[in-house]
Amino acid sequence: MDLEFLMVPGAPPPPPTAPYSHAVRAGDFLFVTGQLPAHPGTGQLVAGGITEQTHQVMRNLQSVLRGAGTDLDRVAFSRVYLVNFADYAAMNAVYQSYFAPGRLPARTCVGVTGLALGALVEIDLVVRP
Numbered sequence: 001m002d003l004e005f006l007m008v009p010g011a012p013p014p015p016p017t018a019p020y021s022h023a024v025r026a027g028d029f030l031f032v033t034g035q036l037p038a039h040p041g042t043g044q045l046v047a048g049g050i051t052e053q054t055h056q057v058m059r060n061l062q063s064v065l066r067g068a069g070t071d072l073d074r075v076a077f078s079r080v081y082l083v084n085f086a087d088y089a090a091m092n093a094v095y096q097s098y099f100a101p102g103r104l105p106a107r108t109c110v111g112v113t114g115l116a117l118g119a120l121v122e123i124d125l126v127v128r129p
């Protein structure tokens with residue numbers, strides 16, 4: 001199986017300390033690197049709390065998916081990394097708003113002690129484009 005390593009113009013660039021591709025196409029699947037709530041133009045975290053950060057993460061994921069020729073409708077699985085489970089309901093409200101009713105991907109949500117750049121949330125995806 002051939003692998004295609006994708007870097008998507010317009011998606012937040014990897015920081016110098018984190019070498020990765022935005023996504024890797026492997027056979028019938030696309031594995032999307034976890035996106036942080038970084039502004040694509042500056043690479044800096046967006047201002048605000050979990051609501052603003054989750055929106056930015058989802059916009060960053062959409063950008064990567066568009067660059068790979070697909071969209072959120074094709075997500076099979078997502079993994080959410082959450083620093084504070086007190087933010088769970090607010091994150092869920094934003095996350096769910098990006099998917100059509102009845103089309104929610106399988107998901108795992110993991111509590112973590114910290115994320116890069118001091119982010120509150122990070123999300124990665126497995127997609128069948």
